[in-house]
Amino acid sequence: MKKKLSIVDIANSLNISKTTVSFILNGRAREKRISEELVERVLKYVKEVGYKPNSLAKSLRTGKSNTIGLLVQDISNNFYATIARQIEDLAYKNGYKIIYSSTENDTQKTQELIAMFRDRHVDGYIIVPPEGIEEDIRSLIKDGLPVVMFDGYIPKVKTDYVVVDNLFSTYNATRYLVDKGHKHIAFITFKSGQTQMIERLDGYKQAMKESKNPTLIKEIDFLQEDKPMIDPVRDFLNEHKEIDAILFGNNRLSIFGLKVLRDLNKRVPEDVALISFDDYEFFELYNPSVTAIAQPIGDIADNVINILLRRLNTSNDNDSKEHITLHTTLKIRKSTE
Amino acid sequence: MKKKLSIVDIANSLNISKTTVSFILNGRAREKRISEELVERVLKYVKEVGYKPNSLAKSLRTGKSNTIGLLVQDISNNFYATIARQIEDLAYKNGYKIIYSSTENDTQKTQELIAMFRDRHVDGYIIVPPEGIEEDIRSLIKDGLPVVMFDGYIPKVKTDYVVVDNLFSTYNATRYLVDKGHKHIAFITFKSGQTQMIERLDGYKQAMKESKNPTLIKEIDFLQEDKPMIDPVRDFLNEHKEIDAILFGNNRLSIFGLKVLRDLNKRVPEDVALISFDDYEFFELYNPSVTAIAQPIGDIADNVINILLRRLNTSNDNDSKEHITLHTTLKIRKSTE
DNA sequence: CTGAAAGCGCTAACAT
DNA sequence: ATGTTAGCGCTTTCAG
Numbered sequence: 220m221k222k223k224l225s226i227v228d229i230a231n232s233l234n235i236s237k238t239t240v241s242f243i244l245n246g247r248a249r250e251k252r253i254s255e256e257l258v259e260r261v262l263k264y265v266k267e268v269g270y271k272p273n274s275l276a277k278s279l280r281t282g283k284s285n286t287i288g289l290l291v292q293d294i295s296n297n298f299y300a301t302i303a304r305q306i307e308d309l310a311y312k313n314g315y316k317i318i319y320s321s322t323e324n325d326t327q328k329t330q331e332l333i334a335m336f337r338d339r340h341v342d343g344y345i346i347v348p349p350e351g352i353e354e355d356i357r358s359l360i361k362d363g364l365p366v367v368m369f370d371g372y373i374p375k376v377k378t379d380y381v382v383v384d385n386l387f388s389t390y391n392a393t394r395y396l397v398d399k400g401h402k403h404i405a406f407i408t409f410k411s412g413q414t415q416m417i418e419r420l421d422g423y424k425q426a427m428k429e430s431k432n433p434t435l436i437k438e439i440d441f442l443q444e445d446k447p448m449i450d451p452v453r454d455f456l457n458e459h460k461e462i463d464a465i466l467f468g469n470n471r472l473s474i475f476g477l478k479v480l481r482d483l484n485k486r487v488p489e490d491v492a493l494i495s496f497d498d499y500e501f502f503e504l505y506n507p508s509v510t511a512i513a514q515p516i517g518d519i520a521d522n523v524i525n526i527l528l529r530r531l532n533t534s535n536d537n538d539s540k541e542h543i544t545l546h547t548t549l550k551i552r553k554s555t556e
Numbered sequence: 557m558k559k560k561l562s563i564v565d566i567a568n569s570l571n572i573s574k575t576t577v578s579f580i581l582n583g584r585a586r587e588k589r590i591s592e593e594l595v596e597r598v599l600k601y602v603k604e605v606g607y608k609p610n611s612l613a614k615s616l617r618t619g620k621s622n623t624i625g626l627l628v629q630d631i632s633n634n635f636y637a638t639i640a641r642q643i644e645d646l647a648y649k650n651g652y653k654i655i656y657s658s659t660e661n662d663t664q665k666t667q668e669l670i671a672m673f674r675d676r677h678v679d680g681y682i683i684v685p686p687e688g689i690e691e692d693i694r695s696l697i698k699d700g701l702p703v704v705m706f707d708g709y710i711p712k713v714k715t716d717y718v719v720v721d722n723l724f725s726t727y728n729a730t731r732y733l734v735d736k737g738h739k740h741i742a743f744i745t746f747k748s749g750q751t752q753m754i755e756r757l758d759g760y761k762q763a764m765k766e767s768k769n770p771t772l773i774k775e776i777d778f779l780q781e782d783k784p785m786i787d788p789v790r791d792f793l794n795e796h797k798e799i800d801a802i803l804f805g806n807n808r809l810s811i812f813g814l815k816v817l818r819d820l821n822k823r824v825p826e827d828v829a830l831i832s833f834d835d836y837e838f839f840e841l842y843n844p845s846v847t848a849i850a851q852p853i854g855d856i857a858d859n860v861i862n863i864l865l866r867r868l869n870t871s872n873d874n875d876s877k878e879h880i881t882l883h884t885t886l887k888i889r890k891s892t893e
Numbered sequence: 894c895t896g897a898a899a900g901c902g903c904t905a906a907c908a909t
Numbered sequence: 910a911t912g913t914t915a916g917c918g919c920t921t922t923c924a925g
Contacts, residue, residue: 225902236912241904252910274675275621276902279612279917295637304632304658316672318655321641335653338611478841501838504815562918573896578920589894613918616901896925901918908913 224270233264240265244272278340287527288336289319290329290346291370298470298497298516299347302369305520306345313528315342324411324441326351333359343527348373350412365530369523371415372542379530379541381522385415388512388547389422392466392494397430399555401464401492407452407476408468410438419468419496435459439472453479463491464555470497473509492555507553515545561607570601577602581609615677624864625673626656626682627666628707635807635834635853636684639706642857643682650865652679661748661778663688670696680864685710687749702867706860708752709879716867716878718859722752725849725884726759729803729831734767736892738801738829741767744789744813745805747775756805756833772796776809785809790816800828801892807834810846829892844890852882 226244230237240261242251248258278284287310291299307317318341322329326349333355336344344359347370356376359366365379372380389406396404406423408416420436427434437455439448452475456462467473473495477487485491487507495502495511502509522543563581567574577598579588585595615621624647628636644654655678659666663686670692673681681696684707693713696703702716709717726743733741743760745753757773764771774792776785789812793799804810810832814824822828824844832839832848839846859880 223902226904227902237903238905238913239911242911245904254910257910271671271675273616273902275612275616275677276917277904279610279616279901279919280903280905282917284612295632295634295641297632300632300637307657320644334608338608340612474837474841481841481843500811504811504818505841506818506843563920564918574919575897575921576895579895582920591894594894610918613901614920616903616917617919617921619901894925897923899920899922901920903917904915906913906915909911 223273224268226270226272229261229265229268229270232268233261235261282340283342284340285314286316286318286339286341287343287345288333288341289317290322290332290336290344291319292322292324292347292349294319294321296471297499298514301516302520302523305517306524309521309524310528315528315531322347322349323443324349330355337364343367343531345369345523345527347371348413365527367523367527367530369519371413374414377538377540379526381519381526381543381545382415383514383519383545383547385418386422386425388549389419389466389496390426391422392496392512392549393423393426394429395549395551396464396466396492396494396555397426397432399464399492402432403435403459403461404432404464404466405435405437405455405459405462406466406468407437407439407455407472409441409472411441416468423466435462445475449475449478452476453482456480456483456485465491465493467493467495470495470499470502470511473497473499473502473511477505477509487554488556494549494555498550503552507556510552510555511550513548513550515547518545560610561605563607563609566598566602566605566607569605570598572598619677620679621677622651623653623655623676623678624680624682625670625678626654627659627669627673628656628684629659629661629686631656631658633808634836635851638853639857639860642854643861646858646861647865652865652868659684659686660780661686667692674701680704680868682706682860682864684708685750702864704860704864704867706856708750711751714875714877716863718856718863718880718882719752720851720856720882720884722755723759723762725886726756726803726833727763728759729833729849729886730760730763731766732886732888733801733803733829733831733892734763734769736801736829739769740772740796740798741769741801741803742772742774742792742796742799743803743805744774744776744792744809746778746809748778753805760803772799782812786812786815789813790819793817793820793822802828802830804830804832807832807836807839807848810834810836810839810848814842814846824891825893831886831892835887840889844893847889847892848887850885850887852884855882 226237226240230240242248243258243261289303294300303319310317320332329349329352343365345367348368353373353376356366368378368380408420424434439451442448467476480487487493495509498511498513502511526541563574563577567577579585580595580598626640631637631640640656647654657669666686666689681703683705685705690710690713693703705715705717745757761771776788779785793816802813804813817824824830832846835848835850839848863878
């Protein structure tokens with residue numbers, strides 16, 4: 220059980236001051252005009268004994284932790300998991316660690332997580348905002364902590380964000396269904412005040428208005444358990460036998476929909492056509508394969524982390540925020556053929 | 557931009573010493589015989605101004621971080637994601653935070669992650685061990701840090717662990733296929749020296765030996781990209797047209813298998829029956845639904861976190877480790893009917 | 894019952 | 910070019 224070495228141990232062993240060691244370790248040797256020879260010797264010794272600076276002490280002293288906090292709705296959802304992994308990769312390459320957690324769209328849990336992140340002196344935040352955390356975000360900003368949002372954003376708070384053109388995406392998908400001759404097109408979504416969900420709903424409404432067909436909207440409460448979310452879907456479809464096409468607000472709902480349609484012995488696409496917002500590995504494999512609105516996952520992750528890294532490097536409190544809107548792709552598969 | 561309050565600020569505002577505040581905040585008021593009245597007053601004030609102790613400073617001082625490090629192969633895999641979430645829940649209720657990451661079965665990445673966790677003074681470790689980290693684990697143990705493994709374990713290192721009876725599970729599943737009249741049963745798995753994979757392979761071999769049929773084994777290299785793992789599966793099935801049943805070593809492989817079988821126009825179960833190790837939401841929905849060996853996810857998570865919490869609370873260096881083996885369930889569905 | 898003071902490991906003014 | 914030293918915010922021994 221070897222004692223952990225400290226910078227003082229290193230300094231003593233080498234008969235120099237810990238300041239010198241600190242400067243060398245932080246790459247400020249040149250600046251401080253420390254001899255090449257000494258630098259060499261210190262670095263060699265440090266490597267030899269495997270000394271690692273205590274990051275806790277470092278953070279306490281500097282106020283920086285080289286950590287980025289990432290909050291998404293559900294890290295086990297493929298969409299977020301993929302983005303998280305890519306963000307993590309890029310962050311690592313730039314010397315940042317990622318610490319992430321799922322908000323489960325729960326305002327209170329999110330508040331606690333933000334508090335915990337603050338507590339750990341996280342340097343920057345990447346957040347998919349649930350409703351009602353406006354104040355918490357505002358407080359982060361006020362304290363000069365960079366915040367980048369994605370997926371959705373909070374209209375009343377000025378932050379950088381990266382989103383997709385949700386409205387056009389569902390508008391376009393709905394139009395596609397209309398053009399295929401469907402009359403009774405339903406939109407099943409989560410009840411949510413989040414911008415992304417509102418926009419998706421609006422896109423659908425707009426297309427339906429143009430098609431002169433009535434809207435058929437079902438908003439499901441977002442819950443932890445599957446069953447109480449699946450049942451309303453089933454009830455809704457039972458109440459509206461006329462439905463001949465469904466657009467789902469995200470991939471979780473699409474899975475629910477597939478289950479219900481199977482249980483109801485509805486044929487896809489003969490009885491009901493369907494489109495999922497968010498693609499999923501499994502949609503391509505399913506029989507019939509499922510038409511989906513695919514988000515540019517790689518681009519989203521790239522943009523998010525790049526913006527944040529830029530903010531982290533330039534601490535000027537620039538008031539102009541970046542708002543990036545990316546485009547989705549409608550992947551047409553068998554469920555709408 | 558309000559200045560963060562420190563314990564000194566609290567003490568000054570109340571005209572008492574920071575020691576007293578510290579004692580009260582750490583519930584040692586009784587022990588130190590501090591007046592009820594003062595305790596009340598301090599707590600009230602603390603809540604009022606929203607003071608939160610700086611956990612960095614606390615950790616630096618105490619050496620404890622109240623954090624548990626969780627390392628699994630792939631946090632976006634449903635199996636691990638579900639376990640992680642449940643572990644997180646229970647940990648929170650006991651005052652611990654979880655910080656997790658994916659090893660991707662990469663030894664070096666795992667070593668770096670362990671180093672990072674150590675650096676952050678993580679109090680305890682939950683690890684699904686990749687190959688070759690024996691020494692790193694040993695070093696953790698030597699330094700008195702509790703380590704609980706699950707899914708697999710490292711035979712040469714004494715730690716607590718929670719696993720399932722892998723050998724019996726595949727033995728049983730293979731027997732089931734044999735009893736159904738299948739003769740050419742293949743086992744497709746990841747090439748791995750991990751105990752769980754070895755045991756699964758052994759279970760299959762044992763059942764095949766009893767059935768007097770030849771074994772048909774394909775070991776795939778674990779990679780980041782899907783395609784180079786899918787291709788070998790396809791090649792293998794093309795080379796062995798006689799195969800009439802397949803047992804997959806885990807759910808990721810099963811997904812690959814389903815894709816290949818679809819591309820090859822093989823009917824399931826008429827041409828080929830199949831069983832997946834690890835269940836998946838999607839297997840029940842797929843047509844035909846997929847027979848799977850389901851692990852008791854909830855039980856695994858419960859056991860893991862409970863053992864770790866116990867170790868964390870009783871710091872006696874008890875040498876006797878807990879080895880828990882849980883049972884799986886063969887969920888028979890249409891893919892083997 | 895309460896306070897003074899040391900110290901966890903590190904950084905960075907300020908000296909020299 | 911290198912050393913001295915004062916904290917970052919907290920816990921905890923030791924003295925009252």
